[in-house]
Amino acid sequence: MSTLQYDKFLLFGDSITEFAFNTAFQEAQNFETNTPVHQQFSLGAALTNKYTRKLDIVQRGFSGFNSRWALKVLPQILSIENQQSGNGTGRIKMATVFFGSNDSCLGGHQKVEIKEYKENTIKLVRMLQDAKIKTILISPALFNAELWDPSKKEEVDSGYVRTNENFAKYAQACEEVGRELDVPVINLNTEFIKYAKENLNDDWTPMLCDGLHFSGHGYKCLYDVLLECIKNNYSEYHPDNLKYKLPNWRSIKDDASNLEF
DSSP: OOTTOOEEEEEEESHHHHTTTOSOSSSOEETTTTEESOOOOOHHHHHHHHTTTTEEEEEEEOTTOOHHHHHHHHHHHHHHHOOBOTTSSBSEEEEEEEOOTTTTOSSSTTOOOHHHHHHHHHHHHHHHHHTTOEEEEEOOOOOOHHHHHHHTHHHHHTTOOOOHHHHHHHHHHHHHHHHHHTOOEEOHHHHHHHHHHHHSTTOOGGGBSSSSSBOHHHHHHHHHHHHHHHHHHOGGGSGGGSOOSSOOGGGSOTTOTTOOO
8 A cells, every 4th residue: 555545534424514615605705806795614624734744634525415325326426436555445434424414404395204214314323334444423513593484485395394392303213223233333414512501602693604504613613523423433544643744844854865755
């Protein structure tokens, strides 16, 4: 295995994963200066920075997708991204699976009943486990209908209705899958409430930029609990425990004779 062939950390999910690198989701562009008005915390950028020269972050988020459609997509991702390394194992070492915010719709073709959602999630986890990939499940977080519904009136009128009550049910179902398969679960439905209590005067609404998708606060919460989850369950892949690729430049000889591959 070449020193510069990186193992991978896969982020797999819906739009919340797709937008994980967006640093200006809420704010408009200042076209006079051609700069963003405001930069927010970015989950993808923060993970890439934390794992630099250690693991590659592979973002595979698909806006609007549910767990049923995810089952069609994951085999293709694995066939492309999980090439064999020198020791015969695949390059993807860890993966997050983050669906449910669309499954939990009360109507519309995104809707997946909770029983099937659990079955689909089990299949996704087993697919990753069969590939020897350490898996972390992430549940739906919270939902603010007062902010989301007015801007999505046509969708809501067509049946694409989300509720906090249903988010909580799907979060519980996600936890049940985790217990059944003995994989860690990040319950964002409860973690958002904890974060808001500690950082936002008990008001979780600023954690969502449009009522559904995350603001910088929402992604910071996920980032913090994700690293803690890795530390507690897959400590060998925590960034503090991974080898930094290539020596620090200060220790490289000027003729690069100690820079070996």
